[in-house]
Amino acid sequence: MLEVSQTAVVVPLLIWLVYSLVKMFGETRKLDHIPTIGFSDPILSYWSALQFLIDPPGFIRKGWETIPPGTKYVKVPGMSRWTVLGTVPEQYKEVASAADHFLSPSKATDEFLQAKHTMWYDEIGDHLQVKPIRQNLNRSLGELLPLVHEEAVLAFEDAFPLTNEWQSHEFVPALLKIVARISNRALVGLPLCRDAEYIDANVSYAVEVIVESFLLYPLPPFLRGLAHRLFSPIPGRLTRMTRWIQPILDARREDKAAHGSNWEEPKDMLYWLTQVAEEHGRADRDPIIRLMSTNFGSIHTTALTFTHALYSLLSRSQYIEALRQEIDQCVQEEGWTKASMDRMVFLDSFIAESKRYDILGTVGGMRIAIDDCILSGTLIPKGTMIGANLIDSHFSTSAWGPDAEEFDPYRFIKIERETGRRIAIVTTSVNTLTFGHGKHACPGRFFAAQEMKLMMAYLLHHYDMKLDNKDGSRPKNMWIGMGCVPSQNARVLFRRRE
């Protein structure tokens, strides 16, 4: 007889197997007309899905060589569904510009992150938080920069104290806290952005979302809500967040009532989210969960993108001197200001190249078809997951030239000099998809880019750094599913700049 603990593993596995098989058989029939990368048969497709899981870039690169000429879309296998991808980067234009009621990004996020359960998507799936990011946060970048810089000074000094001797630090865990703290200077302001428990809670919430989505995803939809209610730490996380945020909202209301028209409006995301909630007649829970979702969307994305760039720089240390010259000159002439950051064009080109070269995953810009629709003459049936192949986009020789597989930090400076076309960290196109592309391209990318430039400039201006390994080579990336993250436990050596 099965023990209780065995039952706890075997029963969900059986449910998952039956559910996935039924789903795969149904989907396979509907997508029969779309050529496959790997095996098309629903059972054998699991073998291909496994190969995709073991070596995502290898599977995609090899598969792309087998595509019949003239094909517009192909499907790639997953463990519980197919994903349809355009065969050339340009194909993504029609996906990115499709109306949400045909191809929905929210539905895709909901499926990937189980956002209905983990991020209250029934309440905030309308994405009302995009407006204050575009209209308030992005327009305040100049004013916010000195505050964010002030926070960066303190956060870096706490994490990597300036010493004359080399000190080794595990980089990613320290960086996550730094990014959370300096981002929150703009999201909630002082003093909460310096509360270590609040910072840890935001970093942990993001991990909880990812872990829970992995666990819920394989379950049939009717079991997900139950599993979430029984086991999830996320409702408790919201209760704790409310204890931090509610007193701020209450104090602001009292302050406003006391000072009337002389009241100075706060300049942070929390305040702008509160205004959105008031406009739409929503209770205080609304800005609190939108703030949690903004933190989720900002911290790990920025930290991972920045870590890729730093590892790429430290393993190619020949570029440090040129970057420092640019940074030192800009800081000397303009101080730590937005104008100074904007003048750092080599730094911009370096991070933009790392963003192109060090991809965060094989596929991106995902949408789910809400109804049957036709793209370039191909029927995309209702319920299909569709997106872009980032490898094809970011390493396209027709877009980037014969050296597309090389890391060239001067790439975007050369392109501008030769063609007049400026491609910056924030530029999106079908060949630069880290921030997505089209009407749902990341609205926070201007803030993220400024923050990454500030952090890199600050580190290079104040510290000597090198990778803490035998030969100074780049720590190996980790592939988790279709996502690619830089090494999470690599160590970096820091000392005061000589």
Ligand code: HEM
């Ligand atoms: C390097 C850091 C970041 C990366 C790599 C990143 C990446 C992305 C990507 C790939 C998307 C989806 C685009 C699509 O589906 O077409 C997205 C959407 C979004 N991001 Fe970011 N992001 C970053 C930072 C931020 C920050 C700092 C914020 C907030 C301040 C933010 C807020 C959002 C929001 C609200 C959306 C949804 C947009 C919509 O639905 O229209 N992101 N981001």
